[in-house]
Amino acid sequence: MTLELQPGESRGYWKCHVPGKHFKQAKANSKINNVRTVVLLDSGSEVSIIDATFARKVGCYIDTSQSQECLGIGEKLYVATGRTKIKLTLAGLLVYLYEVWVGDDLPPDYQAILGMDSMVPAGIRLDLGDGSMCLPDEIRVMLHGRRQVFSDKARPVCVGEHLTVEIAGSVELPLRLREADNEKLWLTRGQSWVPTLMKGPGRLRYIHITNLSNRKLILQRDVQVGLQLSEDRVPRQPGFVSVGSRRYAEWQTLAWEATTDAATATAAATPAGDDG
Numbered sequence: 001m002t003l004e005l006q007p008g009e010s011r012g013y014w015k016c017h018v019p020g021k022h023f024k025q026a027k028a029n030s031k032i033n034n035v036r037t038v039v040l041l042d043s044g045s046e047v048s049i050i051d052a053t054f055a056r057k058v059g060c061y062i063d064t065s066q067s068q069e070c071l072g073i074g075e076k077l078y079v080a081t082g083r084t085k086i087k088l089t090l091a092g093l094l095v096y097l098y099e100v101w102v103g104d105d106l107p108p109d110y111q112a113i114l115g116m117d118s119m120v121p122a123g124i125r126l127d128l129g130d131g132s133m134c135l136p137d138e139i140r141v142m143l144h145g146r147r148q149v150f151s152d153k154a155r156p157v158c159v160g161e162h163l164t165v166e167i168a169g170s171v172e173l174p175l176r177l178r179e180a181d182n183e184k185l186w187l188t189r190g191q192s193w194v195p196t197l198m199k200g201p202g203r204l205r206y207i208h209i210t211n212l213s214n215r216k217l218i219l220q221r222d223v224q225v226g227l228q229l230s231e232d233r234v235p236r237q238p239g240f241v242s243v244g245s246r247r248y249a250e251w252q253t254l255a256w257e258a259t260t261d262a263a264t265a266t267a268a269a270t271p272a273g274d275d276g
Contacts, residue, residue: 026126027110027144028133031089033058037111038144039088041126041133045070045115048100049080054111055102060084062102070103078103086112091141096122129234154235157185157207157226165193165217168258170210172198173225184233186240187226187248193217194251195225197243210255 026041032050035058047068055062062082070078080101088096098118106113114124123136131146165171185205187195192213198206207225211217227235241247 024131024143024145026128026133028090028141029144031087032112033060033087034089038109039112039114040110041119041124041143042113042115043119043126045113046117047080048098048113048115048118049103049106050084050086050100050112051106052081052102052104055084055086058086060086060102068101070101088114088118090122090124091135091139094135094139130236154233155228156224157228159209159219159221159223159225161221163209163219165209165211165219167211167214167216170196170208170255170259173207173209176200176204176206182231183228184231184242185226185228186235186242187251188224188237188239188241189251190223193219194255196252196255210258212254212258 026043027038028041030037030039032039032054037054047070049070050060052062062084064082066083068080070080080103082102083099084102085097085099088098090096096118098121100112100118118124125134127134127140130140132140132142134140159173163171163173185197187197187207189195193209193211196208196210198208200206209217209219209225227237227240229235241251
């Protein structure tokens, strides 16, 4: 079995750089019947289950006339021995009332499992890269034991002054970016221009902007071309790529094609000199 990259493939971006952070369960802080608790958000489960001991503690009435066999909880067949109705509160203000199964001996680090029968009607979306869940009206809540991956404390990188870029031309921005050990630069493009990061002496970096259009390009000083973030963060805004990524390489191909096509067209339009 070969593990080398095939033509057209590129390595995906690994967010996690901290050992032990790759496979954390999606758990959320919540309240059940107004009692603080932790629930497991299980997209692989079709049913929701609450621990029987905890259900009695919060005053749930358990209907033991119903039972349900479940797989995936522990190594053996798990049997839920009843049904009950609960009041679940998320984000401190959103309340959900519904029936769940009741079972014994759930793992001690959470008191209930929310399966797809609960998460879909509640409109819960999991953002595992960000370590958060998103509720209706775009209410975003960090998962239990997770910290934010996306950062609102980004330093925007803008053009800095009014610039004109000729057709198929490029300009160097009046910026001197010093690469820090704990920061990473993410770049974005416009409809008719793409950026290129150029290395300078030491840790200095420069940004070139290439005009892809067939007309002069005007860039205002507040046009954003990038973001500088802590190295373990990623941009929330769409359209930003890391230097060296496949998308960034596609942008560089566009820049090369624009300048090459223009040079070819200029050479073809120049009359050849007489041979004497």
